[in-house]
Amino acid sequence: MTPSSHGLTIIANRLPVQRVEHKDGFRWQTSPGGLVSSMIPVLRQGGRWIGWGGSHTQSLQPFRHEDIDLIPVSLQPEEVEHYYSGFSNRTLWPLFHDALRPPEFHRRWWRSYQNVNRKFAKIAAENMDPSGTCWVHDFHLQLLPSLLREQHPRAKIGFFLHIPFPPTELFAQLPWRVHLLEGMLGASLIGFQTPFGASNFRNVAERFLGAELDGDDIYYRGRKTKTGSFPISIDTESFEEMTRRPSIQAMARELRADLGGNRKILLGIDRLDYTKGIDMRLRAIETLLIANPNLAKEFVFIQVGVPSRENVPDYEELRSRIESIVGRINGRFGEPGRVPVQYLYRNLPIQSLVSYYMAADIMVITPLRDGMNLVAKEYVASKTNNEGCLILSEFTGAANEFQEALLVNPHDLDGVANTLYQAIKMGTAEGRRRMLSLRHKLHRNNVFHWSKNFLESLGELEVVRV
Numbered sequence: 001m002t003p004s005s006h007g008l009t010i011i012a013n014r015l016p017v018q019r020v021e022h023k024d025g026f027r028w029q030t031s032p033g034g035l036v037s038s039m040i041p042v043l044r045q046g047g048r049w050i051g052w053g054g055s056h057t058q059s060l061q062p063f064r065h066e067d068i069d070l071i072p073v074s075l076q077p078e079e080v081e082h083y084y085s086g087f088s089n090r091t092l093w094p095l096f097h098d099a100l101r102p103p104e105f106h107r108r109w110w111r112s113y114q115n116v117n118r119k120f121a122k123i124a125a126e127n128m129d130p131s132g133t134c135w136v137h138d139f140h141l142q143l144l145p146s147l148l149r150e151q152h153p154r155a156k157i158g159f160f161l162h163i164p165f166p167p168t169e170l171f172a173q174l175p176w177r178v179h180l181l182e183g184m185l186g187a188s189l190i191g192f193q194t195p196f197g198a199s200n201f202r203n204v205a206e207r208f209l210g211a212e213l214d215g216d217d218i219y220y221r222g223r224k225t226k227t228g229s230f231p232i233s234i235d236t237e238s239f240e241e242m243t244r245r246p247s248i249q250a251m252a253r254e255l256r257a258d259l260g261g262n263r264k265i266l267l268g269i270d271r272l273d274y275t276k277g278i279d280m281r282l283r284a285i286e287t288l289l290i291a292n293p294n295l296a297k298e299f300v301f302i303q304v305g306v307p308s309r310e311n312v313p314d315y316e317e318l319r320s321r322i323e324s325i326v327g328r329i330n331g332r333f334g335e336p337g338r339v340p341v342q343y344l345y346r347n348l349p350i351q352s353l354v355s356y357y358m359a360a361d362i363m364v365i366t367p368l369r370d371g372m373n374l375v376a377k378e379y380v381a382s383k384t385n386n387e388g389c390l391i392l393s394e395f396t397g398a399a400n401e402f403q404e405a406l407l408v409n410p411h412d413l414d415g416v417a418n419t420l421y422q423a424i425k426m427g428t429a430e431g432r433r434r435m436l437s438l439r440h441k442l443h444r445n446n447v448f449h450w451s452k453n454f455l456e457s458l459g460e461l462e463v464v465r466v
């Protein structure tokens with residue numbers, strides 16, 4: 001063990017930085033997001049983050065960024081294709097999201113997934129404290145806990161799944177289900193976004209491994225693994241701070257003025273992913289306008305689609321479908337200088353997103369399945385004036401906590417259209433009452449509570465064979 005191997009080791013598919021090109025080369029920029037912001041203060045006290053630097057980065061050496069040690073894992077183009085785009089994004093991603101697209105099962109993708117997990121394990125095992133704490137994140141690295149356990153039996157290994165864990169009938173399809181479960185069970189603690197995910201996992205462990213269950217604990221091959229629900233959150237205070245900045249307030253005012261002062265602003269912000277239900281949402285807007293054509297003067301709907309996984313065919317196809325529905329709605333209900341739907345396909349800096357949240361009267365979040373959905377939490381955090389209305393899909397982890405939102409079934413076009421109508425016409429008193437209680441919930445669980453809860457639960461577990 002080297003002196004630098006003390007402290008926490010985080011392992012995730014991606015490093016917490018993005019490469020930004022400029023005219024003299026490139027620089028690293030800290031990625032936005034709850035996971036990164038919650039881990040930075042912990043890692044500054046000693047620790048490291050192991051992950052992939054992204055497609056254009058091969059053979060990178062370990063480096064420090066903002067006082068944190070980053071240890072890159074290099075992936076060859078074939079590994080990016082088979083492990084990342086293939087097994088992670090075309091097998092596990094759809095399988096764990098209700099098979100919204102048919103999951104594809106290819107043995108060469110599986111082999112690559114195993115090899116890349118071994119590659120991460122080797123680098124992690126060399127760099128971590130053998131009896132220290134190691135926290136593995138998400139579906140790309142489900143074999144890692146066992147691989148690490150083989151090398152460092154005394155380590156405190158935790159695993160957190162950011163996406164839903166599917167029910168037995170779906171998980172059963174996976175040809176390598178036993179290996180995946182055994183991989184995860186190398187951890188002492190496995191965290192899920194909701195109690196449903198945790199319970200689905202315990203059920204499949206019992207069914208396909210013959211593991212024994214005792215409450216939240218799973219006993220398998222002489223080891224005990226605890227499972228639990230740890231809903232992730234955001235750095236609420238940093239969003240509230242941004243809403244106080246005069247520059248962001250000015251951006252929000254400008255946006256509102258540009259969109260026509262009296263029109264209600266409806267907003268959707270999502271990674272352009274088929275799980276997010278963007279196409280269904282647009283069709284619900286269309287349904288609303290067909291029934292109430294006069295509403296076209298009363299609101300504008302802004303949809304921001306953040307480019308994502310563009311080399312996966314389902315994502316390309318989704319993009320054209322969304323663009324065609326937007327064109328159809330605007331062609332039918334727009335007038336010169338005024339269209340009901342404004343669609344932006346791009347990345348926006350976090351400051352602009354906050355100004356959008358501040359300007360939006362109604363946030364429309366209707367995924368068909370989503371592990372948590374942090375956009376819902378970011379919107380609520382940005383509504384420091386306690387105004388605004390959140391329409392939220394029942395099929396998000398966030399709905400579990402945010403019962404005071406207007407909850408919808410995103411498959412029910414008429415139901416969503418009616419809820420949109422209700423939100424547009426909602427009185428300020430009801431809106432305020434709902435928003436206050438959402439904000440109250442959010443303040444009880446920020447991302448620092450989340451990481452502290454997980455790490456404390458992991459720390460309390462004894463790493464013993466039973």
Ligand code: G6P
Nearest residue numbers: 013014138139162163308309371
């Ligand atoms: C989801 C996953 C994350 C992933 C993110 C972006 O939120 O849970 O692990 O990083 O999507 O996807 P990408 O494929 O670009 O990393």
